[in-house]
Amino acid sequence: MLENVNEKCAVVGIFGHKEASKLAYFSLHALQHRGQEAAGISSSDGEKLHTIKKRGLVMRVFNETKLKTLSGSSAIGHTRYSTAGDDSILDAQPVFARYDLGEMAIAHNGNFTNAEEVRAALIKKGAIFQTFMDTENLIHLIAKSEKTQLTPRIMDAVKRIEGAFSLVFLSRTKMFAMRDRFGFRPLSLGRLPNGGYIVASETCAFDLVSAEFIRDIKPGELLIFKEGREPKSIQIFEPTPKHCIFEYVYFARPDSKVFGQSVYQTRKNMGKELAHIKPIEADVVIPVPDGGVASAIGYAQESGIPYEMGIMRNHYIGRTFIEPTQEMRDLKVKMKLSPMTEIIKGKRVIVIDDSIVRGTTSRRIIRMLKEAGASEVHMRISSPPTTDPCFYGVDTPDKDKLIAANMSTDEICEFIGADSLAYLDSEALLRSVNAKEDNYCTACFTGKYIV
Ligand code: SF4
Structure with a gap:
């Protein structure tokens, strides 16, 4: 998310x-x-x-x-x-x-x-x-x-x-x-x-x-x-x-067709690629809703590990202005996302999300899953590390706020408290969207800006 x-x-x-x-x-x-x-x-x-x-x-x-x-x-x-x-x-x-x-x-x-x-x-x-x-x-x-x-x-x-x-x-x-x-x-x-x-x-x-x-x-x-x-x-x-590849990763609705392809299908492809290149033994695959759902289905299908809705999202939460203490910030994530204890407890969980930007939300989600009794939490991200801001119509934090621009994957893993962390790589992402040669912008993963 x-x-x-x-x-x-x-x-x-x-x-x-x-x-x-x-x-x-x-x-x-x-x-x-x-x-x-x-x-x-x-x-x-x-x-x-x-x-x-x-x-x-x-x-x-x-x-x-x-x-x-x-x-x-x-x-x-x-x-x-x-x-x-x-x-x-x-x-x-x-x-x-x-x-x-x-x-x-x-x-x-x-x-x-x-x-x-x-x-x-x-x-x-x-x-x-x-x-x-x-x-x-x-x-x-x-x-x-x-x-x-x-x-x-x-x-x-x-x-x-x-x-x-x-x-x-x-x-x-x-x-x-x-x-x-x-x-x-x-x-x-x-x-x-x-x-x-x-x-x-x-x-x-x-x-x-x-x-x-x-x-x-x-x-x-x-x-x-x-x-x-x-x-x-x-x-x-x-x-x-130079289509924005992030439309497939996160922005567009899964029931849309953008740049000629089904968003849902491309997200599933990302999950399959992720299972293929970053496998791990586990009992259950769960998505961070809604962004990770289609990729988690793809990951589960490719790996043969059962897919479950291990986190429920409350769709009726608007903006909350409660910020000041750590406890209140955790509460804010819990208002939006609740763990399904009966699915998670005692299990080795693979949790799939579309990206990590600052890392703070991922950290709270992993803490929430561990509190719900997960024995291991392995985070898999269906896009490469977000290292650079966008200048083409997407509001991203500055580079110094992007965790992947400032920490290695191992350091991020430690920061978010996961047992392992792995990202999709650029080649696998391009394969997932059936990219022809060079027809996508990937600047927020590569820093290669077009204009
Ligand atoms: S930098 Fe390119 S790929 Fe990234 S969000 Fe902006 S337009 Fe999309």
């Missing part, structure tokens, strides 16, 4: 459906795991854009009355994860703006790596910013472009930005969807059952609204949706795929 690592956002776009904002709302529910701090939807009725956004979970931000005000047949939506300190409502998305061509709204998943540089240049030319979001840079770039139509302006603007972005734009009459040239973050296209289209960060949103998956939007591709015609594709950048 990853501590302090969060996907920053999810985006959705609905075009050509009379209940566009309702479908965006349901889709955002499916994407809630990618951001819980704020949610928003902008819709267009052909004349005007309407926006509602607020801090909180999707179900708290919207209700029937609010959704009725988001009228029109196109809508874009966003769920946001924000780091501490930038939790202002101004930083919720979509970002709405009026400019010389009318109105537009933008929602963004990712991180612009040259955001500060672009912002400084814009400020020098007199631009005034209201938020700390990268997305606002785009608004200014589009508004200041000398082109006379929106599509060329968007093309102009995205050529000025670098980094990771999956974007949806809404104007009065069109919707646009785009991925950066590396395709770091996923974005898929689907067809709605009664006509119209959906784009979403993950295909689990399609399932909820009964949409049919068409294809992934290509890295560097801009899709333009206009009433009465098929989406038009413009390949703005030469595609150079």
Whole structure:
């Protein structure tokens, strides 16, 4: 279970459906795991854009009355994860703006790596910013472009930005969807059952609204949706795929298909690889829920050791603000995760998790399992050691807080109190996701940054 690592956002776009904002709302529910701090939807009725956004979970931000005000047949939506300190409502998305061509709204998943540089240049030319979001840079770039139509302006603007972005734009009459040239973050296209289209960060949103998956939007591709015609594709950048491998390890929902593959199946493959390269004798394999579940099933199937749900997760715990003492911190983990004593007591346990970031949560989990009577606890991690922070849309702690950047595996094992600790290696991870040559970003395991 990853501590302090969060996907920053999810985006959705609905075009050509009379209940566009309702479908965006349901889709955002499916994407809630990618951001819980704020949610928003902008819709267009052909004349005007309407926006509602607020801090909180999707179900708290919207209700029937609010959704009725988001009228029109196109809508874009966003769920946001924000780091501490930038939790202002101004930083919720979509970002709405009026400019010389009318109105537009933008929602963004990712991180612009040259955001500060672009912002400084814009400020020098007199631009005034209201938020700390990268997305606002785009608004200014589009508004200041000398082109006379929106599509060329968007093309102009995205050529000025670098980094990771999956974007949806809404104007009065069109919707646009785009991925950066590396395709770091996923974005898929689907067809709605009664006509119209959906784009979403993950295909689990399609399932909820009964949409049919068409294809992934290509890295560097801009899709333009206009009433009465098929989406038009413009390949703005030469595609150079570098998909975020962490989507498979942790972020994406297991029932999604990202970058063309089932997340559940790739996680199971990781578990099988782990059993193959890091075997150990034990009585039971258990996952740290939810992140370790599919890998633990794979590990158990490959090793022949029985799989059990040895830890139960309480899904109804939100944020807790009880922090001060060690005892209270342990209580916080126990509120979320409870050991199944009858499964663990007297057993040699293999516990599977997706990653270790700071190590403090793993330490508490192992202590909890030993207190529940496990005779041995062997921790197996279904990804390589997380040694480097992400600059492409995932909020990770700085390098000095990443335990694997500062300790050897043996030292981490001792710190977390396990009887043994082993990670999946990079080659096995790439095999698990059927990587073709070099089409994945693995920078948080290797420090090899792409941009
Ligand atoms: S650095 Fe890690 S989390 Fe960030 S995009 Fe690359 S693989 Fe994904």
